[in-house]
Amino acid sequence: MNREHDEIAVVGAGLAGCLLACFLARRGYRVALYERRPDPRTGRVERGRSINLALSERGLDALRRIGLDEQVMADALPMRGRMIHPVAGEPQFQSYSSSGDRAINSISRGALNNALLDAATARPGVRAVFDHRLVGLDPATGDLTFETPEGKVTANAPVVLGADGAGSAVRGQLLAHGLLTESLDFLDYGYKELTVPPAGGDFALDPDALHIWPRGTSMMIALPNPDRSFTCTLFWPTHGTAAFASLGSPAAIERHFAEHYPDLVPLAPNLVDDYQHNPVGVLGTVRCTPWQANGKVGLLGDAAHAIVPFYGQGANCALEDVVELDRCLDECGDDWSAALPLFQQRRQGNAEAIARMALANFVEMRDKVASPLFQLGRRVEHALERALPGRYVSRYELVSFSTTPYAEVARRVRRQHQALGVVAAGAAALLVGAAGMVLGRGRRR
Numbered sequence: 001m002n003r004e005h006d007e008i009a010v011v012g013a014g015l016a017g018c019l020l021a022c023f024l025a026r027r028g029y030r031v032a033l034y035e036r037r038p039d040p041r042t043g044r045v046e047r048g049r050s051i052n053l054a055l056s057e058r059g060l061d062a063l064r065r066i067g068l069d070e071q072v073m074a075d076a077l078p079m080r081g082r083m084i085h086p087v088a089g090e091p092q093f094q095s096y097s098s099s100g101d102r103a104i105n106s107i108s109r110g111a112l113n114n115a116l117l118d119a120a121t122a123r124p125g126v127r128a129v130f131d132h133r134l135v136g137l138d139p140a141t142g143d144l145t146f147e148t149p150e151g152k153v154t155a156n157a158p159v160v161l162g163a164d165g166a167g168s169a170v171r172g173q174l175l176a177h178g179l180l181t182e183s184l185d186f187l188d189y190g191y192k193e194l195t196v197p198p199a200g201g202d203f204a205l206d207p208d209a210l211h212i213w214p215r216g217t218s219m220m221i222a223l224p225n226p227d228r229s230f231t232c233t234l235f236w237p238t239h240g241t242a243a244f245a246s247l248g249s250p251a252a253i254e255r256h257f258a259e260h261y262p263d264l265v266p267l268a269p270n271l272v273d274d275y276q277h278n279p280v281g282v283l284g285t286v287r288c289t290p291w292q293a294n295g296k297v298g299l300l301g302d303a304a305h306a307i308v309p310f311y312g313q314g315a316n317c318a319l320e321d322v323v324e325l326d327r328c329l330d331e332c333g334d335d336w337s338a339a340l341p342l343f344q345q346r347r348q349g350n351a352e353a354i355a356r357m358a359l360a361n362f363v364e365m366r367d368k369v370a371s372p373l374f375q376l377g378r379r380v381e382h383a384l385e386r387a388l389p390g391r392y393v394s395r396y397e398l399v400s401f402s403t404t405p406y407a408e409v410a411r412r413v414r415r416q417h418q419a420l421g422v423v424a425a426g427a428a429a430l431l432v433g434a435a436g437m438v439l440g441r442g443r444r445r
């Protein structure tokens with residue numbers, strides 16, 4: 001490929017696509033960044049996508065590499081722990097780290113996307129093409145077809161990278177050509193967003209925390225926004241008596257929230273309107289293989305491995321993908337036919353590991369966090385982290401505050417739990433032994 005003349009096609013100007021354009025431009029490639037939506041910087045916001053997201057170390061590490069971390073963090077709101085809201089009683093704070101000072105960051109998805117888009121289009125050789133929805137791709141030739149407001153448009157690229165999200169059209173095209181297999185596991189839960197506006201000009205809830213209302217089989221969370229509002233997200237079943245559709249009238253909505261989320265009601269004056277008009281989003285896990293075809297078409301981010309949002313890692317993982325792909329290009333001397341398979345080899349196990357951890361974290365967030373036993377477990381874990389610095393590190397810490405590969409996180413946590421199990425069994429054996437001696441002595445007397 002001639003980097004000065006040929007233009008790589010990146011499909012999707014979302015988080016991964018824009019960051020990828022930055023990295024490719026830095027390598028000297030020309031890039032056409034195709035996006036189905038209009039330019040988001042013109043202010044037209046799509047309803048129904050999450051408004052804010054939690055950015056943690058993996059995403060920050062990727063942004064740092066293109067010098068964008070400080071700009072993005074300028075508006076970020078650090079959340080140092082979870083604030084658990086019971087149905088009755090005072091909220092309780094649970095710190096994310098043993099030191100209490102580590103935080104994940106609530107940031108505006110739109111602002112992050114715009115910052116990345118600005119950074120990409122400021123690089124020589126990158127052009128963003130909006131209102132272009134990919135509808136056709138020949139994986140052998142790199143011929144692309146887009147639907148635009150002016151009708152169908154075609155293009156050709158030596159390399160095509162699909163960063164077009166969970167419902168990826170690039171993945172769909174590879175599937176249609178019999179070049180990959182996929183599985184889509186939808187959760188029986190959807191999500192809907194509500195807003196808590198500022199109260200008297202200030203945050204209506206503590207802005208230093210990610211708020212959770214765990215309700216057993218469902219939950220609500222809330223993250224702070226720079227304008228001092230909070231965006232709440234309900235994660236409720238899609239079917240049955242507890243589903244979104246079961247609340248059919250304003251009175252039913254008000255009754256339900258007064259019963260299950262009583263402390264929210266006075267803070268959310270537009271509750272009924274938000275509930276009735278905001279869409280219900282779907283949640284699921286996407287798995288597919290391979291992630292590339294002919295060494296010419298590749299997938300990354302949600303297009304390759306969308307996950308459920310309960311570990312706050314989907315975007316972090318998508319941004320981390322870009323760093324890894326860049327590394328693979330380094331190692332393969334920019335031979336795409338070697339770099340794309342290597343990228344899959346390095347990332348697929350990690351994507352699977354975080355997909356599983358994200359599913360498991362749903363149960364933790366909606367149910368376990370409220371239990372005294374869970375809270376005791378977290379305190380013990382933090383005590384162990386302080387007593388064995390660097391030797392015992394919690395899963396949350398490894399996932400959110402490090403760049404340890406996700407699969408290694410899963411292995412390490414398993415090893416730590418096994419070791420703790422051995423210690424606990426040893427301690428129990430010692431106790432039983434000691435008790436036996438005491439009892440034996442008692443019997444001899």
Ligand SMILES: Cc1cc2nc3c(=O)[nH]c(=O)nc-3n(C[C@H](O)[C@H](O)[C@H](O)COP(=O)(O)OP(=O)(O)OC[C@H]3O[C@@H](n4cnc5c(N)ncnc54)[C@H](O)[C@@H]3O)c2cc1C
Binds near residue numbers: 191
């Ligand atoms: C409710 C919710 C909360 C979340 N919270 C977090 C969080 O706290 N932390 C976190 O890290 N992650 C979170 N995520 C996950 C995160 O949003 C995704 O993992 C992340 O956006 C993936 O980035 P991406 O660039 O791969 O895809 P996307 O951000 O989806 O971008 C894909 C882009 O491709 C474009 N596109 C799609 N189809 C086409 C086409 N045919 N032609 C051209 N363009 C196309 C889209 O318009 C879009 O701009 C959350 C997700 C949800 C649903």
